[in-house]
Amino acid sequence: MTYYADLTPYTYDSDNGDPEASGTWRGVEVLNVGWLRRGKRYPKGAPPPKLAATLNRMARTHRARQTRGFHDCPWCTSRLFLGRSDGPRASAEIRVMGSGVAYAAPELVGHYVERHRYLPPAEFIEAVLSSNTAS
Ligand SMILES: [Zn+2]
Numbered sequence: 461m462t463y464y465a466d467l468t469p470y471t472y473d474s475d476n477g478d479p480e481a482s483g484t485w486r487g488v489e490v491l492n493v494g495w496l497r498r499g500k501r502y503p504k505g506a507p508p509p510k511l512a513a514t515l516n517r518m519a520r521t522h523r524a525r526q527t528r529g530f531h532d533c534p535w536c537t538s539r540l541f542l543g544r545s546d547g548p549r550a551s552a553e554i555r556v557m558g559s560g561v562a563y564a565a566p567e568l569v570g571h572y573v574e575r576h577r578y579l580p581p582a583e584f585i586e587a588v589l590s591s592n593t594a595s
Pocket residue numbers: 533534535536537547548571575576
């Protein structure tokens with residue numbers, strides 16, 4: 461899957477005609493979060509309690525467009541041989557409304573937090589934990 465640095469503007473130029481593919485969503489700018497890739501450094505740390513669980517729940521409740529093809533977790537998959545994968549796989553996004561912006565994260569972002577110590581940007585964490593999905 462393609463790498464996008466955190467908090468860069470969301471663009472998806474090759475997907476003409478899909479209104480959710482543009483850089484805006486519900487009238488605000490969309491920023492990338494969690495589009496990690498093997499070989500690219502990413503921020504690590506101890507996430508706040510409930511972050512991973514909330515993100516995993518959002519993978520069901522905040523599912524957005526099927527997008528950017530199938531992607532497997534780049535770390536879990538790489539441990540396997542012959543290209544077979546029994547790691548997590550995703551094909552959709554989570555969209556979260558923040559304060560004046562929205563965030564588009566891969567469905568696997570909760571897995572990245574839980575298993576690979578990914579620490580998303582603070583404003584994204586705040587938006588996730590203040591959503592009604594957090595409990
Ligand atoms: Zn993994």
